[in-house]
Amino acid sequence: xxxxxxxxxxxxxxxxxxxxxxxxxxxxxxxxxxxxxxxxxxxxxxxxxxxxxxxxxxxxxxxxxxxxxxxxxxxxxxxxxxxxxxxxxxxxxxxxxxxxxxxxxxxxxxxxxxxxxxxxxxxxxxxxxxxxxxxxxxxxxxxxxxx
Numbered sequence: 001x002x003x004x005x006x007x008x009x010x011x012x013x014x015x016x017x018x019x020x021x022x023x024x025x026x027x028x029x030x031x032x033x034x035x036x037x038x039x040x041x042x043x044x045x046x047x048x049x050x051x052x053x054x055x056x057x058x059x060x061x062x063x064x065x066x067x068x069x070x071x072x073x074x075x076x077x078x079x080x081x082x083x084x085x086x087x088x089x090x091x092x093x094x095x096x097x098x099x100x101x102x103x104x105x106x107x108x109x110x111x112x113x114x115x116x117x118x119x120x121x122x123x124x125x126x127x128x129x130x131x132x133x134x135x136x137x138x139x140x141x142x143x144x145x146x147x
Contacts, residue, residue, distance in 0.1 A: 003055070006096075042065070060095075078100055
């Protein structure tokens with residue numbers, strides 16, 4: 001693990017390198033151009049993508065943003081958390097969550113918040129072990145085809 005660095009994907013080339021990893025989590029992404037366009041729009045809402053890089057290639061990603069609302073106050077929301085299938089069980093999910101917590105604390109956030117699917121039992125078990133607790137059920141309604 002010593003040859004792996006954590007750093008944000010800042011450039012378009014960095015983001016293109018992250019596309020295949022993100023697609024493991026978000027198979028609905030059409031292509032790297034679609035991915036870059038979405039990231040560009042999300043950056044307007046403070047989205048950042050932190051990656052674990054090994055030999056210049058990303059093996060794990062955490063997409064996050066700072067938000068504030070009346071429920072949580074200021075909080076860090078983790079949009080995306082993925083470790084490549086090949087790199088799972090190497091503690092990179094925990095390492096990224098540790099970094100998310102440090103970022104949240106350093107930016108005066110009161111909470112770290114993320115969502116996961118109800119059917120994703122493996123992720124839920126991981127999050128419980130990491131100390132995250134269930135605090136809500138999210139409801140949604142698709143408003144466009146394919147949503």
